[in-house]
Amino acid sequence: MLGRRDFRRLLVSRATSQLADGFFQAALALSAFFNPGKEVEPVAYAIAFTILIAPYSVLGPYVGVFLDRWSRRNVLAICNTARALLVAPAAVLLLLGQPEWQWAIFAMLVITINRFVLAGLSASQPHTVNKPELVTANAFATTMGTICFGAGLGASLLVIQLLGGGAGGYAAGASLAIPLYAASAAVAWLSYGRMDLGPDESERVTGRVLSQIIGISRGMVHGFRHLWIRRGSLYMMFTQACHRALYGVVFVLTLALLRGHFHDPGLEGFGDTLAWAGAAAAAGQVGSFLAAVITPKLSRAFGPGTLVTGLLAMLVLVLSMVGTIMVEVVFVVATFLVNITSQGLKITTDTSLQLNCDDEYRGRLFSLNDTVYNIAYILGMFVCVLFLPSDGYAPWILFAAAGGYAVLSAWYWFVSRRFAAYAGIVP
Template identity: 60%
Template sequence: MVLVCGPYRGAVSNQANAKTPHPRGHVRAILARKDFRALLGTRAASQIADGFFQGGLAVSVFFNPTSKIEPFAYAIAFAMLIAPYSVLGPYVGVFLDRWSRRNILAVSNLLRALLVVPTALVIFWGGPEIVFGSFALLVITINRFVLAGLSASQPHVVEREHLVTANAFATTLGTICFGAGLGGSYVVTRLAEGEYAYALASGLAAPLYALSALIAWRAFRPMYLGPDEFERHTGRVVEAIVETTKGMVAGFAHLWQRRGAAYSMTVQAAHRALYGVLTVVTLAVLRGHFHDPSIEDFADTLGWLAGIAAAGQVGSFLSALITPRITRWWGPGRWVTALMLLVGVTIAGVAFAMWEPAFVAATLLINIASQGTKIVVDTSLQTTVADEYRGRLFSLNDTVFNLSFVIGMFAGASLLPSDGYAPDILFGVVVGYMIVTVWYGLISTRHRPY
C-alpha cells in the first residue's frame, strides 16, 4: 500500500517523481508546515518534562547518599518501570489505530501532569516505596501512548519524500529536549537539598506535560493526525484487545513481508541489548570504582553523569545533521552497518582505557549511532508499513526496544562486580557488536530498510 499523508495525499502523489531536493531544502520544507511545527512543539514540551521527571526520579533512587545500591538493583529498578510499560506496548496500537491520535496525545499528557504531583509529594514526604513506585510506573507507562502516537502521526504532517529528514529532526530534537530536562533536574538537585530537591526536580514536569497537552489540543482537529478514515478500525475496544492478541501473528506476518523493516528492527534490538550492558556498567563504575568515598553526596559521580548526558545530546544533534544526507547518498543499510562498527570500535577503546573522560567521549559516538539507527528504523516503518498496521507496529517496536534494554541490563548486572570495574565485560560487548555488524552488513544488501 502506498503511504499517504492524510489531507496532503495529492501533494505526495504529485511530488513522488520529483527530483530529491538538497538536505537544506528538506529542512525548509518540513519547518514551513505549521502542522509539523505544532507536532514538534508537542514532542518538545513532553520530552523536556520526561527529562525533569526521570532525572529527579533516578537521582532520588540511585544516587541518594543514604542508600546502598548494588549493580543488580539498577536492572531491577529499570525492569519494574519498563517491563510492564513494554508488555502493554502492542495493545497501544489498538487505540492508535482506532481513536483520534490528537486526543490520545492531549489526554495522555494531561493525565501525566496530574500524576506527577502526588509522585513528587511522596518523594518529598518519604512515603512507602510501593506508593512511589506505582505513581512513577503510571507516569512512565502512559508515555507509551505519547511516543508511539507521535511516531504514528508524523506521516500526516510531512510529505513522504521528507520523512527521513522529519524523523531525524523530530526524534533528535526530542532526545535533546529530554537531555535538557535531565540537565535541568541536575541543576535543581545541586541548588536545593535533600528530598526537597528530588521532589522539586520531578514536580517541574507537571506544567510541561500540561503545556504539551494544550499544544496538541489547540493545534489539530480531532482526526487530523489519523488514523485515516478509510483505514480506521471500528468496533468495541475490548473485542479489539482480544483480536489484537490473536492478530499479533498477522502483524508479524505483515512485518515479515517487509523484510527490510523487520531486519532493521532486529539490529536495533540487538544494539539496545548491548547498550543495556553498557548502561549498567557505566552507572556501577561511576558510583563505585570512580567515586571518591571522601565525598558524601556523589557530587563527583553526578558531575560525570552530567558530562555524559551533555555528550549524548551533542551526539544526537550531530546524527540528525548527517544521517539524512548519508542515507540518501550511501543507503540506510550501509549507514546502520557502519554505525554498529563505530560503536564496537569505540567500546574497545573504553575497555582499554577505563577512564572517566573515555566514557564521556564514547557516549557522544554511541549516541550518533543510536540516533542514526532509530531514524532509519522509524523511516522504514513509516514508509513500508500500511497505516492500518503502523500504530501497532510502532508500539511493537517500542516494546522490543525497551525489553531488549532491560535484558541487557540484567545480563550485565549478573556479571558485574560491585564496584562496576569490568573491562572484560566491555570486550564481550565489542564481540557482540562485531557479530551484529557482519550479519547486518550481509543481510541489508538484499533487504534494504526502505
C-alpha cells in the same frame, strides 16, 4: 519542512513532553540510585528499571489497537494531561520521604502512559509532512525529542543541586514536569482537528474494543506477516533491538562505575561522579544532534544498509577503546559516539516502518517496536548484572559488548544487501 505548521506544532508537543520526561525521570533516578544514604548493588538498577519499564512494554501491542482506532490528537492531549495529574502525588511522596514503592507506583503509571505518547507521535508524523520528507522529519523530530529529554535531565539535576539535594530537591525537580506535560497536552489539543493526525478514515480500525483486545494475538500474527513481507523493516527492527540490549549492558556498567570505581569515598555525596554523569549526558545530546544532521545525508549518499553497518562497526572500536582505557573522560567521549549510533538507528527504523507499512498497521507496529526496544534493554541489563562486580570495574564486559557489535554489524551488512530498510534513497 519547518515551514509546515502541522509539523512545527507536533514538534512543540513532542519537545515539551520529552523535556518534562527529563525533569521527572532525573528526580526519580537521583533519589533511587545516587542517594548518599543508600547502598545500591548493580542488580538493583536492573530491578528498578524492570519495575518501571516492564508494564509499559507489555502494554505495547495493546496500545496500537487504540492508536489505530482513536483520534491520535486526543490520545496525545489526554495522556499528557493524565501525566501532569499523576506527577503531583509522586512529588509529594518524594518530599515526604515515603518508601520508594509508594512513589514508584505513580512513576510506573507516568512512564506507562508515555507508551501512548511516543507511539502516537511516531504514528502521527506522516500526517504532518510529505512522504519524501520523512527521513529528515524523523531525524529532526526524534533528535529534538532526545535533546529536550537530555536538557530536562540536566536542568533537573541543576535544580536538585541548587536546593542541596535531599527530599526537597527531588520533589522540586519532579514537580517542574507538571506544567510541561500540561503545555504539551494543550498544544496537541488546540493545534489539530480531531482526526488530523490519523488514523486515516479509510484504514481506521473499527469494531468493539473488547473484541479488538481479545483478538490481539491474531492481530500480532497479521502484524508479523505484514512485517515479514516487508522484511527490510523487520530486520531493521531486530537490529535496533540487539543494539538496545548491548546498550543496556553498557548503561548498567556505567551506573555501577559512577557509584563505585569512579567515586571518591572520601567525599560526602556523589558530587564528583554526578559531574561526570552530567558531562556524559551533555556529550550524548551533542551526539544525538549531530546524528540528526548526518543521518539523512549519509542515507542519501550510501543507503540505509551501509549507514547502519558503519554505525555498528564504529561501536566495536569505541567499546574496545573504553575497555582498554577505563577513565571518566573516555566514557564521556564514548557516550557522544554511542548516541550518534543510537539516534541513527532510531531514525532509520522509524523511517523504514513509516515508508514500508500501511497506516492500518502503523500504530501497532510502532507500539511493537517500542516494546521490543524496551524488553531488549531490560534483558541487556540483567545479563550484565549477573557478572558485574559491585564497583562496576569489568573491562572484559565492554570487550564482550564490542564483540557483540562486530557480529551484529556483519550480520546486518549481509541481510541488508537483499532486504534494505527502505527501497531507494529518500530525497
